[in-house]
Amino acid sequence: MARKFFVGGNWKCNGTVAEVNKIVKLLNEADVPSEDVVEVVISPPFVFLPQVKAVLRSDFAVAAQNAWVRKGGAYTGEISAEMLINLEIPWVILGHSERRALLKESNEFVADKVAYALSQGLKVIACIGETLEQREAGETLNVVSEQTKAIAEKIKDWSNVVLAYEPVWAIGTGKVATPVQAQEVHADLRSWLATNVSSEVAESVRIIYGGSVNAGNCVELAGQPDVDGFLVGGASLKAEFVDIIRSALVSKS
Numbered sequence: 001m002a003r004k005f006f007v008g009g010n011w012k013c014n015g016t017v018a019e020v021n022k023i024v025k026l027l028n029e030a031d032v033p034s035e036d037v038v039e040v041v042i043s044p045p046f047v048f049l050p051q052v053k054a055v056l057r058s059d060f061a062v063a064a065q066n067a068w069v070r071k072g073g074a075y076t077g078e079i080s081a082e083m084l085i086n087l088e089i090p091w092v093i094l095g096h097s098e099r100r101a102l103l104k105e106s107n108e109f110v111a112d113k114v115a116y117a118l119s120q121g122l123k124v125i126a127c128i129g130e131t132l133e134q135r136e137a138g139e140t141l142n143v144v145s146e147q148t149k150a151i152a153e154k155i156k157d158w159s160n161v162v163l164a165y166e167p168v169w170a171i172g173t174g175k176v177a178t179p180v181q182a183q184e185v186h187a188d189l190r191s192w193l194a195t196n197v198s199s200e201v202a203e204s205v206r207i208i209y210g211g212s213v214n215a216g217n218c219v220e221l222a223g224q225p226d227v228d229g230f231l232v233g234g235a236s237l238k239a240e241f242v243d244i245i246r247s248a249l250v251s252k253s
Ligand SMILES: O=C(CO)COP(=O)(O)O
Pocket: 010, 096, 166, 170, 171, 172, 173, 174, 210, 211, 212, 213, 231, 232, 233, 234, 235
C-alpha cells in the first residue's frame, strides 16, 4: 500500500491566543487535498492545544511537542502521555533536535519516550538528524541510524510512528537539504529499516523531511520517491503552509 503523504506543522515555542486564532482560521478556510491523500497534523505549544483542538477542522489532527518519558507524577513542569490521551491529543513530536541539543535528550532517553508514548496509545513523530559537523565528517548515516536503532531496540510496532529526518544544519537556517540530499538519507534509512527491522516496516513507515521547507522548495522535495511528507517549522506559521500541504499531489519520480 502506498504511504500516505504526511505534513506536520511544528509551531515550536511561538504564538499568542490571537495569532493562534488567525492561523487556525486560515487553515480552516484552506482548500487542500482530502484526508485520503494527505494527513495533516498541527503542533502548537501545550498551552494552546485545547484551544486549537476545539476549533481546528476535523480532517486535521493535533500533536504535542513533547511528553514525559514515563507515567506522570512528581515531575514539575512536565506533561505526561496519559494527559495527552485524556485530552484526546492523538500525536506527539519526540526527539526534536532542539530538545536533543538544548535539553541534552540522549538517543536512549528519546527512545524511552517513544516507547512510553506508544504504549499509552499516542502516535509519534520521532525526529532524527545530523549536525553540520557530523555531515562534513561523513557521519550522517551513522548518526541517523544510531538514533533510529535506539528507538528500534525499544519498540516492536512501527505502525504509529512517523520518522522525521531533520538535518540540524537545515533547521531554521534557510539552508534546505537538496532533493538529492534528502532522498539519499531517506533511502538509506529505509534500507536500514529493511535490514534491521523488517521489509514490511521499511515499506510502510513514512519518512518525512524537515528543515527550511517552504512553498518554493516543497514540490521538488515531495517528488522524491522516499520523501513521504514534511515537518515544517517557520513556514507552518504562515499562509504558505497551505501550499506545502498541497505538495501532497505531486507525483513521485
Ligand atoms: O524543526 C523543524 C520542524 O520540526 C524545521 O524548522 P524550520 O522549517 O523552521 O526550518
